[in-house]
Amino acid sequence: MADQDLPCPVTSTEQLPLTVEPTQIISLEATPTIKVPVVLAEPTLQIVLESTITLNPAATEIKRVVKNVFLNQVKLVPVAFKPIHGTDFFKVTRAKLFVAGHIRKNIEYASAECNGALQDRIADVPFSGFADIKTFLTKPILGVSEDSKTAFLNEQNGLVPRLDKFFFQNLVKYNEQPFGELVAANFFEVDFSPVITSPEGSFSTITEKIVLDLTVKVLQTQQLKLNATQQITVPPQGTVGS
Template sequence: MSDQNQPVTPSCSATPVTPACPVTSTEQIPLNVSETAIVSVPVTPTIKVPVVLAEPTLQIVVESDITLSPPATEIKRVVKNVFLEQVKLVPVSFTRIDGTDFFEVNRAKLFVSGFIRKNIEYASNSCNAPLQDRIADVAFNGFADLTTFLTRPKLAFGQTNTANFLNEKNQIVPRLDKFFFQNLVKYNEQPFGELVAANFFELDFSPVMASPEGTFSTLREKIVLDLTVKVLQTQQIKLNTGATQQVPKLPEISFDC
């Protein structure tokens, strides 16, 4: 019988593919993993950490006019964020800490400034026009009176003294060209702020009422912003109870001579 009628059996061996861009690689060896023993040592550490002084919610009220170009026929969406440029604490009343030259702050003014970033999406009066986008930064600034603190700020004041001298040749007149100065400078941790939350209540409208298919080029907005900030100061604190120091128990080293 002729071999032409026999079925062709495909070869089981595939042609190897040679990598076009080979690089040198090393197979990694699995490593053993074991827990490190920990020894707890009771301690009363003194730490220096940021401490929350106050966490007030400030109500900020602003009004602004925003120009829209091209004119709008309908506002679709408004997305808002708040950016703080300043959170500064100015103390105005103090109480000395007994036995020290440090003072606790009883009352302070909190200065806050920043801006509300608004992203306004709106439609023009064209039937198939793309949505328009307008970004506006609405600035605000103000201050609040802080009288309640979670932890009071602490400050130390410097001191400057001056000694004057009499004229050596005429004991009834002073010398204006000779002085002794003493300056004591104490450096304090600066209170600082953090942004916590912003709750917006807003009314947007055209100052001139437009018809249903008409357009308007000015958007007037009245915003009430409840802004929550955290005021902190780095302070030194001693932990008296409940603290343990975690010391890893590593293989011991012999110090024998």
């Protein structure tokens, strides 16, 4: 047998079995305070669009259309509030949700060229709008900033004020900004040439009618106190300090 017919040698190492022992875990009751993103709302918004896209070179047949959504704005604007008893903070009970972005479309199509390569056209279809949010899973919390001004009487004439002396107090509350996350996009779409062509004819524009069901998650970082179980892992005996 020739050397080139021999199998290639492979180096292997036999693995030794390792012992496995459960690690002791001690559980303690705890009520930790955490600061985490909280879901305020998770609405599904329906966006209806119509657009016209040019194709160069002209197409004879659309093969595939791949779509994705890109968001560049998810902004919550509160419009109704309820005071939190015992504080100067408010819960938002109603808000307008502004959403803007674009649908990125990748259109693959065949041209009139005989045995030609598939053509590729990428188009961004912008959209924007707003929705009325009346129901929250967890209500947003906002604190209102305050300015106050104290005036003084003239020391020499108690009948007139001093216009050159004031005390100012300025309270600024820095709130956690609600933000958004993209969850899902469901497309319903009809693409067609504005001018009906023959089976071997070509067309250079397509009209698209799109219905997009867009699901977004609106969140705000909030501070929460939880009833939890604190767990401490206890290593085997022999560690420093045991």
